[in-house]
Amino acid sequence: MAPKPLVAGNWKMNGRRAELAELQAICEGVSKGAAGSAEVVVCPPATLIGEAVKAAAKTVGIGGQDCHAGKDGAHTGDISAEMLADLGASYVIVGHSERRADHGETSEAVRAKAEAALRGGLKPIVCIGETREERDAGRTLDVVENQLAGSLPDGATGGNLVIAYEPVWAIGTGLTPTVTDVAEVHAFIREALTARFGAEGAKIRVLYGGSVKPANAGELLKVANVDGALVGGASLKASDFLGIAKVYA
Numbered sequence: 001m002a003p004k005p006l007v008a009g010n011w012k013m014n015g016r017r018a019e020l021a022e023l024q025a026i027c028e029g030v031s032k033g034a035a036g037s038a039e040v041v042v043c044p045p046a047t048l049i050g051e052a053v054k055a056a057a058k059t060v061g062i063g064g065q066d067c068h069a070g071k072d073g074a075h076t077g078d079i080s081a082e083m084l085a086d087l088g089a090s091y092v093i094v095g096h097s098e099r100r101a102d103h104g105e106t107s108e109a110v111r112a113k114a115e116a117a118l119r120g121g122l123k124p125i126v127c128i129g130e131t132r133e134e135r136d137a138g139r140t141l142d143v144v145e146n147q148l149a150g151s152l153p154d155g156a157t158g159g160n161l162v163i164a165y166e167p168v169w170a171i172g173t174g175l176t177p178t179v180t181d182v183a184e185v186h187a188f189i190r191e192a193l194t195a196r197f198g199a200e201g202a203k204i205r206v207l208y209g210g211s212v213k214p215a216n217a218g219e220l221l222k223v224a225n226v227d228g229a230l231v232g233g234a235s236l237k238a239s240d241f242l243g244i245a246k247v248y249a
């Protein structure tokens with residue numbers, strides 16, 4: 001049986017309290033069935049998580065965009081998985097390419113964060129994906145294989161881990177891979193997950209991310225082994241985000 005689809009929005013470093021109105025509109029849409037069979041999650045900046053959890057009232061899940069590997073301690077500016085869970089978050093994105101690039105996060109660091117998420121009771125959404133140069137050099141599957149091997153926690157199950165395949169060159173650019181390319185990479189990821197986690201690997205949701213919009217969601221999300229989307233820019237506007245989620249309605 002195919003895993004329950006997941007449509008997750010990553011607001012990145014966007015959003016003030018006023019934008020909780022968009023979250024409210026997303027929740028209203030979801031409660032009226034706009035996302036059909038899909039689970040919907042919004043990952044606002046950490047500053048809004050507490051209020052977002054209250055506003056969402058469990059209609060949609062709320063997630064963080066990063067967490068520290070530790071639980072508490074002398075780490076100025078960092079936030080632990082336990083702190084996010086304490087606010088009512090249920091997911092956390094780890095290893096987004098923007099963090100890998102801006103903060104030099106290695107796959108080893110990402111794995112430690114994913115383990116921390118599980119320890120804190122959150123479901124990590126582990127991001128992987130190749131750069132333009134790596135794709136042009138024909139190294140996409142090697143990069144994906146190495147990132148999976150390095151970033152994934154042991155003991156993952158369909159219920160506690162999500163993968164997001166996000167080609168770096170497709171993020172925020174309006175460019176997307178062909179459906180054939182998406183199918184190839186997602187099939188490869190599925191194979192790697194089942195090799196590592198056995199039957200659970202077939203249940204782990206593998207999201208596609210990178211310039212997903214209402215106009216292309218239909219074709220991208222229907223590709224085999226694509227179990228949903230991680231949406232950046234289009235998750236900031238309720239009508240666009242719901243326009244993507246309605247693929248599952």
Ligand SMILES: O=C[C@H](O)COP(=O)(O)O
Nearest residue numbers: 010171172210211232233
């Ligand atoms: O986490 C989301 C992705 O980076 C995709 O961003 P985008 O939809 O703005 O391309």
